[in-house]
Every structure is written in structure tokens, then in C-alpha cells.
Amino acid sequence: MMEQDLKMMEQDLKACYSIEENFDTNYKMLNTLGEGKFSVVKRAFHVPTSTSVAVKILQNTKEYTSPICREARIMKSLSHPNIIKLFHVVQRREITYLVMEYASEGELQDRIIKVGSLEESETRRLFAQIVHAVQYCHDHHIVHRDIKASNILIDCRGNAKLCDFGLAAEVIPGQKLAGFCGTLPYCAPELLQAVKYEGPPVDIWSLGVLLFLMLSGNLPFQGRSFVDLKQEIISANFSIPSHVSIDISNVIIELLMINPSRRPTIHQIMRHPMIRGSEACLPPTSTQISQAPQATALSGP
Known part of the structure; x- marks a missing residue:
């Protein structure tokens, strides 16, 4: 039975990914950029x-085959200057490689930790870019479900790039999702209440948490235990720092409404004066993108 399951898994992977025999000679692996439970991301040099x-290096376990296919399929379908681009997918027996655009300035999370909080002008510009990326996703019926500062990368031109679609879902209007996912301090109340939920409002809540963090250097919900944190989120118990301007404070309050409806x-966020009044400065196609390996054709199950 195990041998049969293994063969089925290999068939699924072959349907989703290309196999490139000279991968090891084309790419020179360098330093580690980040690690997750089932993956590691490394910087590499395309010779x-x-x-x-x-x-992104993912382990081909039986239970993770479908999520890998979904992540690759979703990333392949997205093409936006504020979303990390997938160039190529390579499948081996035990490992799958997602070759993606490299953002040299690292995670937004690290920048916030380094400076404490961002200047309001920088926050407006970066947040507008992130909203543009999320709008593109929602217009293409994709919900990210894990928007957070560590999933926002900064490229060499100082522009924001949404990344990591490992928890993303393809939805149709009105479709309800189920099950907890994401990063707890960024999770919307409905994710903690064992009810079916619509995907887009979950991303909107996470944007509110992110905007709060960018301006204050702290997360709005900081319970000392899971129970305390959950209660703070469900009751939307937060306090906006006094230095945050009124128009941005109003945006945060709107985004962190308990009722998703x-x-x-x-x-509607795109029409807000905070976004309309910000120069999103969408980055043009860079030399790095035009020279990088082209994304291969992927077919989902």
C-alpha cells in the first residue's frame, strides 16, 4: 500500500512540476534567507x-503534495510588480524547488525591528503598494490568508513585495472557507471561532494588524497566553498610539472591525484618501526580473 501511495504522489508531482536534470549546475546555493516547518528559503546564484x-526548498511528503501543487499553481497565475514572481519549478523525488524573484533588502519585519517603527510617509507608500498587491489577488479570486510583516519583502529599490502563498486559497465569490490557518496575532476573530468564513475579509483584518505594526512597532494584540491573545482579538481590544494621524487611525479602526461584513x-480601501493620496510608486520591471529564468508551465490536479 505504501508503494502504491508513493507512486500516486510521484504522479501528482509530475503533473504539477517540470524536472530539470541540470538544476544543480545552473544554481549555486548561498545563504539561508528563512526557514519554515516544511521548507527553507535560500539565496542562490543563477549561473x-x-x-x-x-x-524555496520543500519536502515532498505525502500530506504536503497537494499544498505544494496549489502554492506553485497560484504563484504561477500571479503577475504583479508588488508580488514576488515565480520563475521556475523543479521537482525531484524528495524535494521541490520554487525559484523566485530575490528581494535584496529582506523582510519588512526586520526593518521594523531595526528602526522601531516606520516614518508615516514610508508607511503610506509601502502600505499602498501592499494594498495594490492584495487587490490584484482578490480580483483574481485568490486570498492570501497569511499577510504579515515577515511575508512582505523589500526589493533593491525599496518597494514592497508580497510573498509566501503557502496558505493561499482559490475562491469564488460567496464561497466559505473553514479551518484555522495563518499567524495567530494577525488572525481575524472568525478564524478563532470555529465557523466558516469568507476569505477576503480575513486578508483585510491582517492588513489592519500590519498597518498598526508599521506605525507603532508593536502588534495591536499581545496577550501573554493563547487564551489572552484570543480574547483580545475576538473583542478587538487595542489602542492606537497618539502619534498616529487621524486619517490612518480611522483606516486601522475600519480594517479591524470584529464583524467581517x-x-x-x-x-473600498483603494478609494480611501490615505491610499489615493499616496504615491504607490509601482516598480517597473527590473533587470533582475527580465534576466531571471522563465516560469515553467504548471498544470494543477
Whole structure:
């Protein structure tokens, strides 16, 4: 039975990914950029084009085959200047490699930790770019479900890039999702209440948490235990620092509405003066992107 399961898993993977025999000679692995429960992300040098890329290395376990296929399929379908681009997918017997655009300035989380909090002007610019990325996802029926500062990368031009679609879901209007996922301090109340939920409002709540963090240097919900943190989130118990300007404070309050139906849609956020008044400065296609390996055709199950 185990041998049969293994063969089925290999068939699923072959349907989703290309196999490149000379992967090891084309890419020189360098330093580790980040690690997760089932993956590690490394910076690599693409020898044929002399280009730096990021390579997400995933273990091909039986239970993780479908999520890997989904993540690759979703990333392949997205093309936006504020979303990390997937260039190439390589499948081996035990490992899958996602070759992606490299953002040289690292995670937004690290920048916030380094400086304490961002200047309001920088927050407005970066947040506008992130909203543009989320709008693109929602317009293409994709919900991210794990928007957080460590999943926002900064490229060499100082522009924001949404990354890590490992928990993303493809949805149709009105479709309800189920099950807890994401990072607890960023999770919307409905995720903690064992009820089916709509995907887009979950991303909107996470944007509110992110905006609060960018300006204050702290998360709005900081319970000392899981129970305390859960209660703070469910009751939306937070206090905006006094130095935050009124227009941004109002945005945070709107995004962190307990009732998901009362949260603005991503298009309503786009019309807010805070976003309209910010120069999103969408980055043009960089030399790095144009030279990097092209994404291969992926077919999902």
C-alpha cells in the first residue's frame, strides 16, 4: 500500500512540476534567507544569467503534495510588480524547488525591528503598494490568508513585495472557507471561532494588524497566553498610539472591525484618501526580473 501511495504522489508531482536534470549546475546555493516547518528559503546564484534568485526548498511528503501543487499553481497565475514572481519549478523525488524573484533588502519585519517603527510617509507608500498587491489577488479570486510583516519583502529599490502563498486559497465569490490557518496575532476573530468564513475579509483584518505594526512597532494584540491573545482579538481590544494621524487611525479602526461584513473591501480601501493620496510608486520591471529564468508551465490536479 505504501508503494502504491508513493507512486500516486510521484504522479501528482509530475503533473504539477517540470524536472530539470541540470538544476544543480545552473544554481549555486548561498545563504539561508528563512526557514519554515516544511521548507527553507535560500539565496542562490543563477549561473547562466548571473542573477540572484530566492529558492524555496520543500519536502515532498505525502500530506504536503497537494499544498505544494496549489502554492506553485497560484504563484504561477500571479503577475504583479508588488508580488514576488515565480520563475521556475523543479521537482525531484524528495524535494521541490520554487525559484523566485530575490528581494535584496529582506523582510519588512526586520526593518521594523531595526528602526522601531516606520516614518508615516514610508508607511503610506509601502502600505499602498501592499494594498495594490492584495487587490490584484482578490480580483483574481485568490486570498492570501497569511499577510504579515515577515511575508512582505523589500526589493533593491525599496518597494514592497508580497510573498509566501503557502496558505493561499482559490475562491469564488460567496464561497466559505473553514479551518484555522495563518499567524495567530494577525488572525481575524472568525478564524478563532470555529465557523466558516469568507476569505477576503480575513486578508483585510491582517492588513489592519500590519498597518498598526508599521506605525507603532508593536502588534495591536499581545496577550501573554493563547487564551489572552484570543480574547483580545475576538473583542478587538487595542489602542492606537497618539502619534498616529487621524486619517490612518480611522483606516486601522475600519480594517479591524470584529464583524467581517463591516470591514471594507479591498476596492473600498483603494478609494480611501490615505491610499489615493499616496504615491504607490509601482516598480517597473527590473533587470533582475527580465534576466531571471522563465516560469515553467504548471498544470494543477
